[in-house]
Amino acid sequence: MAAEGNAKPAKKLSLKENYALLTRGLGWEPSYEKKEDIFRTIDFEGVVIHDWDKWEDPFRLTMDAYWKYQGEKERKLYAIIDAFQQNNGQFNVTDARYVQALKVFINGITELEYLSHRGFNMLAREFPGVGPRIAAQMQSLDELRHATTQIHTISQYAKYFTGMNEFPYQFDRVWYLSIPKSFFEDAVTSGPFEFIVAISFAFEYVLTNLAFMPWMSGAAFNGDMATVSFGFSAQSDEARHMTLGIEVIKFLLEQDPANVPLVQKWIDKWFWRGYRLLSLLATMMDYMLPKRVMAWNEAWEIYYEQNGGALFADLARYGIKPPKRAPETIAEKGHVAHQMWSVFYANRDAVGFQMWLPSEEEMAWMSEKYPDTFDQYYRPRYEYWKAMEAAGTPFKNTTLPQLCQVCQWPCLFTDSGDPTTLSLRETEYQGQTFHMCSDGCKDIFDDTPEKYVHAWLPVHQIYQGNCFLPGVDPTAPDFNPMYEALRYMGIKPGVDNGDFKGGADATNWEKWTSRPANIHEGAYTDAVRDSHIKS
């Protein structure tokens, strides 16, 4: 004991020494099991790794620091969520149209966080290198945190608005939610290297800035302090994930030249898959934020063309080229948000949220932001639909779509050279016909048809009779397949969907806040008008 008093205090370790000890220093060589029996899925994709120790986490984050900083982030976030809930923050957003975007978020995006959690759990088990294993473990915890914080935040909205209370049930059943679900399940069922290139690099590094930077900034601009807080809190983890994404690419490319064509193929595939998924976000940005920060085409220019350009210039030294189908994404940037919104509007009885046509103010903004496309291709359609609404014969489509076998979007996109011609692609494989929405998706199908023939396409499942609740009799004389399929999906027909004006959310909003449900159209109900007379 006496000797202790004389001991010099231990020298504080540098960040690099600390990292080395708390990552590689924690690994060991197996003695009674063969390495290949422990790490069984690491070879089949054909990736060659010579030295796992060459992996370096540039943040040099270790578990002790991870808990410390994550704990701090959580305390900060939950203080804001508490304040938001105690102050009825759900009524302080711009208007009730904004809330419809949160439905897309909770039903279509939150479950991706959970699937990502599962994917990174697997990587944390499968990778033989200790550095990447610990990074994957941290990311797995991060993704679980993102799912729970999103659920906690949006639960406050779910108490007051329709369509948010069945999210895990809907995710597995709703026809358009098969788009995000199949995206992530495609990634999770590939090998560990394809998964990490798909999610960490192509999706997180190249594409998620679009989701979390301008859209979350837009949430703040529309007064949603809780959503912007979970968004930016998640994004602070995301910055670390993105770094993992670029590190994994450099690591694979530096380990062996045989990895270069594999990595290129995965970049080409997952950039396109991720881009198609994010089409949803294009429409959320341009149509569902009543007050807007930037348009989708501007975001694509900043975050893909400019920043992606810098990234791929940097990777050129390894022989990596920009994604094969990047030119199509640039050609489509003036169209995709409008095509998507049109389709949701036309099919508003078949979705889980409520729809409206853009106001004069919004169309003026779109004309300005999209001078080459909006007035020519989309304004005439909206004006015609407005006239149909005014005449009391609003337009609705009632027939299910031909779906893309790969991305599972309806085949609604147009050819990059001609915005009045649909981009329809098909392949004959083993005597059967398969449809794709684009050359990008056709590339993917043709490369591995063995995987995509198995896709669970909701439209086909409905027609096979697999999407009705038990007890429903499709042979009954009053059988209504659309109504029954919606019930199976967890959507309440006539409550969750349809027209925004006259719907439950708009009507309740005006009753509870005395403010217009659509800031561009004035009051829909007497609840607002009366309160203004009194005051």
Added chain:
Amino acid sequence: MPIKAITPDYHGDFKDGVEKFNGNQLVNIHWEKHLMFAWPMCVPLPPGMPFGALIEGVLPGIFGAHPNFKQIDWNAVEWKTSKGPFKPDLAKSLSDNGIGHKTTISFRTPGLNGVNGNAVC
């Protein structure tokens, strides 16, 4: 390139073979230059249905809300599938007209190209 999988010779089951549709086959129908209907419409139909019954009994339910629809001169319509243009025999069945499971039929209506000639509506 064949798929790389943990299981050798992996191949997913075909989810959508015609035998799963209770005697029907899927047909996708797309009216070109009328993008208010912004996707090919997927419907299950009996393979033995005459092509004329498709025009008279199925298409009005799908496209009838469009002001151009009533003006269509069905003799002038140009039909095609991915295999190229074809002239349907209205009395013959879908099968006999070469329309199989998951065939996409596109049709064009000369002179009728959307509301006010605007193909986006």
Added chain:
Amino acid sequence: MATTSTQPVFIALQANNDTMPIIEAIRQDNPNAVVHEYPAMVKIDCPGRLVIRRESVEEHLGRDFDLREIQINMISIAGNVDESDEEFVLEWKTH
């Protein structure tokens, strides 16, 4: 390490009181940095290379600062990262 790239790197931080001294330190140490302000967010672009120096942040902050604290308020980054006890660097290597 000098870089010859002029491709933009960036860091985006939450707009709050914690990040003000960090943003000031970045401005001071990176004369070519351009600061864009958005709702709730500040995005700082810089050609080729951007450095955050611990000492500069401490000067503006008036207390000790561990560079890893940036993690709490960071929204996104672009560029290769290199972090040590003294510096947090973002850079592109090829031009």
